[in-house]
Amino acid sequence: MSRDNSYIRYDERGCGLSDWDVPDYSFDTWVRDLESVVDNLGLERFSLLGSSQGGPVSIAYAVSHPERVSHLILYGAFARGWKRRNLSSEELEEMNARISLTKTGWGRDNAAYRQIFTSNFIPDGTLEQIRWFNDLQRFSTSPENAVRFLTEFGNIDVLDLLPRISVPTLVLHARQDAMIQFERGRQLASMIPTARFVPLEGKNHFLLEDEPAWTQFLREVRHFIGVREEVSSGSPSKAVELGISGWLKGPKKGEA
Numbered sequence: 001m002s003r004d005n006s007y008i009r010y011d012e013r014g015c016g017l018s019d020w021d022v023p024d025y026s027f028d029t030w031v032r033d034l035e036s037v038v039d040n041l042g043l044e045r046f047s048l049l050g051s052s053q054g055g056p057v058s059i060a061y062a063v064s065h066p067e068r069v070s071h072l073i074l075y076g077a078f079a080r081g082w083k084r085r086n087l088s089s090e091e092l093e094e095m096n097a098r099i100s101l102t103k104t105g106w107g108r109d110n111a112a113y114r115q116i117f118t119s120n121f122i123p124d125g126t127l128e129q130i131r132w133f134n135d136l137q138r139f140s141t142s143p144e145n146a147v148r149f150l151t152e153f154g155n156i157d158v159l160d161l162l163p164r165i166s167v168p169t170l171v172l173h174a175r176q177d178a179m180i181q182f183e184r185g186r187q188l189a190s191m192i193p194t195a196r197f198v199p200l201e202g203k204n205h206f207l208l209e210d211e212p213a214w215t216q217f218l219r220e221v222r223h224f225i226g227v228r229e230e231v232s233s234g235s236p237s238k239a240v241e242l243g244i245s246g247w248l249k250g251p252k253k254g255e256a
Contacts, residue, residue, distance in 0.1 A: 004227050015141035025148045031060045047071035047225045056158040063161045071225050072169040078184035083154035106143035120178040123203045162191035169195040170224045179205035
């Protein structure tokens with residue numbers, strides 16, 4: 001992703017190197033955080049990629065600031081959180097049980113509980129990748145914040161914004177994604193007027209570098225934003241990785 005771009009990344013609020021002690025975890029604050037990063041970097045026009053819950057954040061930004069987003073890319077994303085999907089009583093019971101277990105199991109040295117998430121995120125991962133992801137979760141945020149994230153994810157609802165997206169949009173989704181069902185990606189593409197939908201062959205929600213879906217993902221995204229396959233000889237353009245919120249790629253000098 002950084003071959004033709006300067007690449008800047010930040011951790012979203014409540015995790016990583018960002019402040020863990022924040023009072024507001026609402027969806028609106030995530031959108032404002034994205035706005036703050038873009039404004040402070042001085043980006044005027046760029047391509048925006050949002051994955052997982054970063055997808056709806058990117059959707060909200062693209063609708064509010066269409067003049068700044070040249071291309072919108074959504075991977076493994078969704079429009080409505082689990083509380084907005086008319087889940088069955090069994091599905092609701094499972095989600096509530098998962099939240100309860102998060103309170104007690106997230107921070108433990110024993111990775112048995114976090115393995116539930118890992119099995120959904122990277123079911124085809126190697127043993128080394130699985131151990132790494134189990135540890136990453138514990139180091140990335142506190143049990144209290146993990147509960148807040150899971151709860152707020154359920155409140156997300158940008159379904160009504162989809163027909164208002166006016167920028168060119170690419171939607172990619174793994175066919176057997178165990179974390180965010182394939183139909184969630186298909187729904188996005190069907191309701192966005194400018195969208196093209198690309199199914200990826202695989203199970204992993206987080207794509208791994210040695211799987212064909214990762215190669216396909218890179219090829220599709222680079223083609224969509226107009227990056228040639230050969231290495232550019234010009235100066236790199238601006239790019240930002242917004243943690244889970246996605247990537248931004250600014251245009252090369254002289255581009256509209």
